[in-house]
Amino acid sequence: MTTLSQTDSLSSGQRWLRALTEKLSGQNLAETFRQLLLPAIGIALFLGFWHLAAPQVQTSLGAFPGPADVLEQSGQLWQEHSNQRDRAAQFVIMQEERNERILAETPDAEVKIRDYPGAPTFIDQIFTSLGTVLAGFVLATLIAVPLGIIIGLNRHFSAAINPLIQIFKPVSPLAWLPLVTMVVSATYVSDDPMFEKSFLTSMITVTLCSLWPTLINTSVGVSAVNPDLLNVSKVLQLSFWTHVRKVVLPSSVPMIFTGLRVSLGIAWMVLIAAEMLAQSPGLGKFVWDEFQNGSSESLSRIMVAVLAIGFIGFLLDRIMLLIQKKVAWNE
């Protein structure tokens, strides 16, 4: 107890200093070096190989893009994005002036400022994709975790629903997509829709494909709760809700999070494929549009997108891992 309060009373500066000295101590330094150097060597070798191999692959759109082409195109994509932002800002100013004129003529006229209707840039597409994948993933989690708990708690229910899970789990997003598109078009009818139909289609497809790992892991985690704990719960005659909250959930959290991590990875992969096929806005559409353009820059631009997709997927996984470490007690 005393040691604990001592550590707490250390100022953050001191703590940081201590962490630094620990890092710089001989053994740790070697460890950090190893952690950084080996991946760096791996990446350098890959870039070198890519640089040498790319020009050997000739396509009808020119040689396969090397790292330099890709770097140049990423600069250009960024430039296009900032140009577009400038134009959007001008567009708003133009509207404000226009609205002022209208208001000067007819003071009670209804005016509003609209978003710039220009084509979305690469950066816009990244954010669209991120938004869609998170929405789909959250929806999948909201369905999969409660359902998984029920399956895990009830043997009979589990037996009844298991065949369905086994059949739907391996279905590719591309098979769901036409069905989802038609159902969304038919059922989501409103004069002033809150969401775009294309967003809903991608999101639901992502949900359908990504809920299975969470569902299965939750049910396994719940059914594997230590029998001693279950007995305690029985002896104390805990109500259903208290039982779930105090006994079941805490012990199955690590399993649930492992499932969530796999789900998010799948969600991201599924989304790109769905966007490509359904032509809904996002990175998938960017790739397909560039493929259709067939210009001499198309391949480099697609390669930029490929790297961006990979990098974002990696970041998403790291974020999940961080959250998992915070909430999982057993690691």
Add this chain to the structure above:
Amino acid sequence: MQLRTLAATFLILTAAGSAHADIGPAEKPDLKLGFIKLTDMAPLAIAWEQGFFLDEGLFVELEAQANWKVLLDGVVTGTLDGAHMLAGQPLGATIGYGTQADIITAFSMDLNGNGITVSNDVWEQMRPHIEDGSDGNPAHPISATALKPVIDQYRDKGERFRMGMVFPVSTHNYELRYWLAAGGLNPGYYAPQRGDTSGNIDADVHLSVTPPPQMPATMEAGTIQGYCVGEPWNQQAVFKGIGVPVITDYEIWPNNPEKVFGVTEAWAEQYPNTHLRLLRALIRAAHWLDENDNANREEAVKILSRSSYVGADEEVIANSMTGTFEYEKGDVRKVPDFNVFFRYYATYPYPSDAIWYLSQMRRWGQIAEPKSDDWYMETAAKVYRADIYKEAARTLIEDGTLKAEDFPDLDAENFARPHQGELIDGVAFTPREPNAYIDSFEIGLKGSQTP
């Protein structure tokens, strides 16, 4: 004389005061319009970039679509307000071939603009059967008879000769079929009455659907040996060195009608002012494209080569848009009317355009039963809404944006498209007697025949 001019000016002036005000504000100012990556989507891009949409108080978002089916579904389900369409799409949808939906058009987007390309391999085999012109290059137009020996060879080997077109009711399908049939090759019949929509019954050449931007890649992969598509995808084959365009549609039928701007009938009824304002912007854009003898085309090429529009390399798009066409590598010829957007009254939706497409649908069996001449007239009038076009055109004349001579006489009937040349097979197109026209082809369904 003077008095009459004065009176006329007075009339125009008084009308101008009220005319533009006649169109109220757009009921739906925020619009999303679809297009396919082809140079003939230019009026949409130009109306956007030149601010013609904004002038009408319209905030338009342009969105590239993956293929014609996705685009049509977008318009039918309402995710798109309107789109750049194949002329056959509003007609096909209205008569229920494929997706059934009441789609209308009041704006013809362009004339000509397509070509037929074959792979290098097929071209080499065709070349000995094509006569040389005075300059040593092949004499044009090249007839499909030169393709016949190649197809016979394929048949002897037990292989199918395949060509790509972009959609079952596309201009390209009918143009490719027209060219093949004019050269004595049967492109195959449709039989929707018994569920056969492949269009390959009795075919010498097997046609299949490939989205325009994928044509070069599909031919390179060897899935098809040739294709009919709009620009820039024929010139792309030349630049990539994978194929040779053999004929342009201008040589098949000079000034043939091409894309249209389509919306659903319900949409047009719900938002009449928005529709008129869209048409005004599009007519102005088409006028801009052809203004001063194509003076603006180079600027248009720069705009179209942006990746959010057509996105192909500037030099590829420039070829056809600036009035030249490269056949074999180095064989560059002048085709000044390859892409016509405004002159020859290109934007007017003539009923005869609709009747030609319907006649070809019947010829190849997409319309399974014989129809009366009246049916053709009624369908054309229902889908090709010249009445709406006239209204938009009048306001443009009245407010002085465009001149009366830019349009055909708006008080006349304007039934048949003027400035059209003879079709490649020499068969006269008689839009007033569609059934007689259909019966005059050597290859094709006649009278009450079904395949």
